[in-house]
Amino acid sequence: MEKIKLIDEKGKRIDGRGAKDLRPIKIKVHPLNRADGSCYIEWGTNKVIASVYGPKEAQPKHLQDPLRAIVRCNYDMASFSVDERKRPGPDRRSSEISKVIGEALENAVLTNLFPRTMIEVNIEVLEADAGTRCTGLTAAGIALADAGIPMRDIPAACAGGKVDGKIVVDLRKEEDQAGDADLPIAILPRTKEILLMQMDGDLSEKEFYELLDLLADACINISEMQKKALLDRYKQEEDVEEDKETEGKKTENKEIKKEEEE
Amino acid sequence: MKKNIVFPGDRLASAEELLPGEGTYANGEHICAAIFGEFETDQKKRCASIKPFTVLPTRIKEGDEVIVRAREVSPERAFLKIICKVEEPERSIPHETDAVLHISQISNQYTTDVTKEYHPNDIIRAKVISDPPSLHLSTKGKEFGVIKAYCTRCRRPLKKRNNTLYCDECKRPEMRKMASDYGEGRLTSK
Amino acid sequence: MSKSVVSAIRKDYLYKLAQDGKRMDDRKFDEYRKITIEPGVITHAEGSARVRLGKTEVCAGVKLELGEPYADSPNSGVLITNSELLPLASPDFERGPPRENAIELSRVVDRGIRESGMIDFEKLCIEPGEKVWKVFVDLYVLDHNGNLFDACALAGLAALCTAKIPFERFGLGKDVPLPLATSPPISCTHVKFNGALMADPSLDEELIADARLTIALDEKSHFRAIQKGEAGSFTLDEVKEITKMAQSNVEKIRNIFKKAVKR
Numbered sequence: 001m002e003k004i005k006l007i008d009e010k011g012k013r014i015d016g017r018g019a020k021d022l023r024p025i026k027i028k029v030h031p032l033n034r035a036d037g038s039c040y041i042e043w044g045t046n047k048v049i050a051s052v053y054g055p056k057e058a059q060p061k062h063l064q065d066p067l068r069a070i071v072r073c074n075y076d077m078a079s080f081s082v083d084e085r086k087r088p089g090p091d092r093r094s095s096e097i098s099k100v101i102g103e104a105l106e107n108a109v110l111t112n113l114f115p116r117t118m119i120e121v122n123i124e125v126l127e128a129d130a131g132t133r134c135t136g137l138t139a140a141g142i143a144l145a146d147a148g149i150p151m152r153d154i155p156a157a158c159a160g161g162k163v164d165g166k167i168v169v170d171l172r173k174e175e176d177q178a179g180d181a182d183l184p185i186a187i188l189p190r191t192k193e194i195l196l197m198q199m200d201g202d203l204s205e206k207e208f209y210e211l212l213d214l215l216a217d218a219c220i221n222i223s224e225m226q227k228k229a230l231l232d233r234y235k236q237e238e239d240v241e242e243d244k245e246t247e248g249k250k251t252e253n254k255e256i257k258k259e260e261e262e
Numbered sequence: 263m264k265k266n267i268v269f270p271g272d273r274l275a276s277a278e279e280l281l282p283g284e285g286t287y288a289n290g291e292h293i294c295a296a297i298f299g300e301f302e303t304d305q306k307k308r309c310a311s312i313k314p315f316t317v318l319p320t321r322i323k324e325g326d327e328v329i330v331r332a333r334e335v336s337p338e339r340a341f342l343k344i345i346c347k348v349e350e351p352e353r354s355i356p357h358e359t360d361a362v363l364h365i366s367q368i369s370n371q372y373t374t375d376v377t378k379e380y381h382p383n384d385i386i387r388a389k390v391i392s393d394p395p396s397l398h399l400s401t402k403g404k405e406f407g408v409i410k411a412y413c414t415r416c417r418r419p420l421k422k423r424n425n426t427l428y429c430d431e432c433k434r435p436e437m438r439k440m441a442s443d444y445g446e447g448r449l450t451s452k
Numbered sequence: 453m454s455k456s457v458v459s460a461i462r463k464d465y466l467y468k469l470a471q472d473g474k475r476m477d478d479r480k481f482d483e484y485r486k487i488t489i490e491p492g493v494i495t496h497a498e499g500s501a502r503v504r505l506g507k508t509e510v511c512a513g514v515k516l517e518l519g520e521p522y523a524d525s526p527n528s529g530v531l532i533t534n535s536e537l538l539p540l541a542s543p544d545f546e547r548g549p550p551r552e553n554a555i556e557l558s559r560v561v562d563r564g565i566r567e568s569g570m571i572d573f574e575k576l577c578i579e580p581g582e583k584v585w586k587v588f589v590d591l592y593v594l595d596h597n598g599n600l601f602d603a604c605a606l607a608g609l610a611a612l613c614t615a616k617i618p619f620e621r622f623g624l625g626k627d628v629p630l631p632l633a634t635s636p637p638i639s640c641t642h643v644k645f646n647g648a649l650m651a652d653p654s655l656d657e658e659l660i661a662d663a664r665l666t667i668a669l670d671e672k673s674h675f676r677a678i679q680k681g682e683a684g685s686f687t688l689d690e691v692k693e694i695t696k697m698a699q700s701n702v703e704k705i706r707n708i709f710k711k712a713v714k715r
Contacts, residue, residue, distance in 0.1 A: 032541075032594065032595045033507040033597055034542050034543070036317070036319075036353060038540075045495060050540075051541075055356035056355075056356060056543070057354065074539050074540075078494075078513060079513065079534075079588065080500060080515050081494070081513075083496055085517055085588055085590075088534055088536050088590060089549060090547060090548070114319070116357075117357075120539065122539045124592065124594070126511055127496055145297070148297055148319060150270070150285065150287065151270040151271070152294070153271030188271070230269070234315045234316075385460070385461060410460065410464065445464050446464060446465065447463065447467070448465060449458070449461060
């Protein structure tokens with residue numbers, strides 16, 4: 001098969017994006033009724049739904065940690081999420097991804113507040129087009145916040161890689177398949193602590209650090225989208241209630257925040 | 263009208279300035295938000311807290327109404343398991359759910375023996391009168407007491423007749439400290 | 453454990469309401485919750501639909517693959533229906549291989565499709581005895597608030613109605629719509645508790661139900677699939693009453709279905 005050109009002379013990718021551009025992202029907070037917290041994301045063609053239950057008593061009991069909560073993740077891909085039907089149910093790939101996402105999220109949650117419990121995070125990929133673990137983790141971060149689970153920060157994730165010898169952010173399927181490297185990461189946007197990092201392919205040291213920088217910036221963008229989605233959901237509820245509160249001590253707090261940032 | 267809306271991780275104040283309250287955590291020199299909500303300061307207590315915009319994990323505290331199931335009953339006290347908080351029956355309780363009901367807290371009347379008021383497996387509406395980790399309950403007041411109980415002989419649900427409970431199968435009455443709405447199937451007393 | 457206790461308490465409440473002819477969400481006994489059908493939501497699937505029945509939500513996807521026919525029907529395509537009770541949808545669902553409930557659900561939906569004659573299986577044969585299309589209908593339950601039977605059946609049907617045969621993906625020419633012969637039977641589920649009969653049970657009603665009856669009726673109002681579930685029983689008169697309820701609901705649901713799935 002002839003190798004298709006994934007980046008043109010002007011540096012544009014097959015969907016017209018530049019190297020640092022993300023695919024369009026749409027986020028809906030709390031789409032599910034039953035779960036304690038939930039989030040639906042459309043990220044390019046990826047469609048992922050995440051739900052959170054808990055904290056609840058950890059089962060089976062031997063998993064209980066007397067000092068803190070554990071985070072269990074179930075990442076699963078729907079059979080029809082990819083071109084060739086995937087056999088339903090867990091497999092080795094989904095088990096591995098569940099493990100690394102669970103560990104990444106556990107780092108963000110203030111687990112010491114809920115000893116002996118388990119926080120269950122479920123991620124269902126309804127449609128897949130590269131980058132589903134990052135989409136899932138980003139959705140799970142919002143679902144955790146929606147469930148009111150205390151966290152150090154809302155984790156955000158994004159993948160990047162090398163395509164036609166160039167470093168690019170947020171690979172789509174064609175780029176992922178034909179590209180030279182794939183590097184998904186998840187970070188805490190404020191501190192840029194890395195919670196998840198996997199890589200395959202071939203990157204020079206320079207390329208690796210360059211890509212990490214781009215991905216950190218991308219995650220910060222995503223983080224803003226996460227916050228906006230939460231805010232939109234809250235505003236909807238606010239409109240219904242329409243309670244009018246008096247002008248608060250907002251201004252002074254804002255000043256404190258500014259000082260802190262400097 | 264504008265509120266100081268914060269997200270998990272937002273720095274709220276320095277740790278010297280305020281104490282970390284509900285929904286916040288101390289991170290070195292800073293007090294940070296742990297949940298999504300509105301930042302509030304209690305100037306008197308010098309405490310930073312967050313009024314949540316989402317539902318938080320359930321926390322049982324003093325003053326809460328809960329549904330409990332009796333596990334063991336002795337003459338002085340009943341040992342119970344908290345099933346749920348009446349307002350949030352769906353959300354699991356992320357901490358210890360064992361609770362104690364002392365003879366002095368059964369009702370406003372004088373109680374001689376707890377085993378005459380409650381039996382194992384009774385489902386009871388109670389009020390929490392102490393903060394965790396040790397949860398103490400009270401069923402004083404007409405809205406508190408058994409809301410569903412089973413015949414100690416045949417295990418069938420007891421029916422309310424006039425002011426006592428009665429088993430249609432065994433054709434005999436049983437005594438309980440009842441909530442006024444026994445058998446109506448409501449979790450809340452209101 | 454907490455779930456069963458809460459359900460035991462609610463039982464008294466639902467019984468009492470039912471005696472006054474009421475339900476917890478103010479519906480009439482024969483009234484369905486709001487149904488929304490959104491077809492074609494998954495581009496990677498050959499056909500797909502997201503169905504909401506009140507607060508219950510199901511996503512169905514159809515995939516086609518080439519495979520061998522069964523020895524006893526060498527000229528027919530194959531239908532495989534599978535449902536996944538995702539841990540996402542309820543705190544009671546666990547990850548892992550399907551349990552009894554999921555298998556019953558899959559099989560009831562499967563019968564509704566298979567026995568209806570809706571899919572023209574002969575047209576799914578490429579080489580008799582050698583190569584036929586296998587049609588996979590996968591039902592993913594996203595939010596469980598009662599009556600998965602009807603929600604899954606509708607989602608499965610809607611997904612099939614939007615499905616194409618993916619000739620292109622297999623390098624066999626242009627995609628064509630899946631050949632569907634008739635308008636599908638619509639299934640209606642009912643429960644009975646304390647002698648009261650109700651259509652489209654909510655989760656609370658389902659949990660305390662003594663018995664459950666699902667009836668699928670076609671356009672001529674013929675019975676096309678039936679499933680009775682749970683340990684309780686129905687009298688013949690009760691079955692007749694349920695049939696009457698189903699007949700009037702099927703019409704309404706069919707209209708909603710047809711509007712959503714223009715084919």
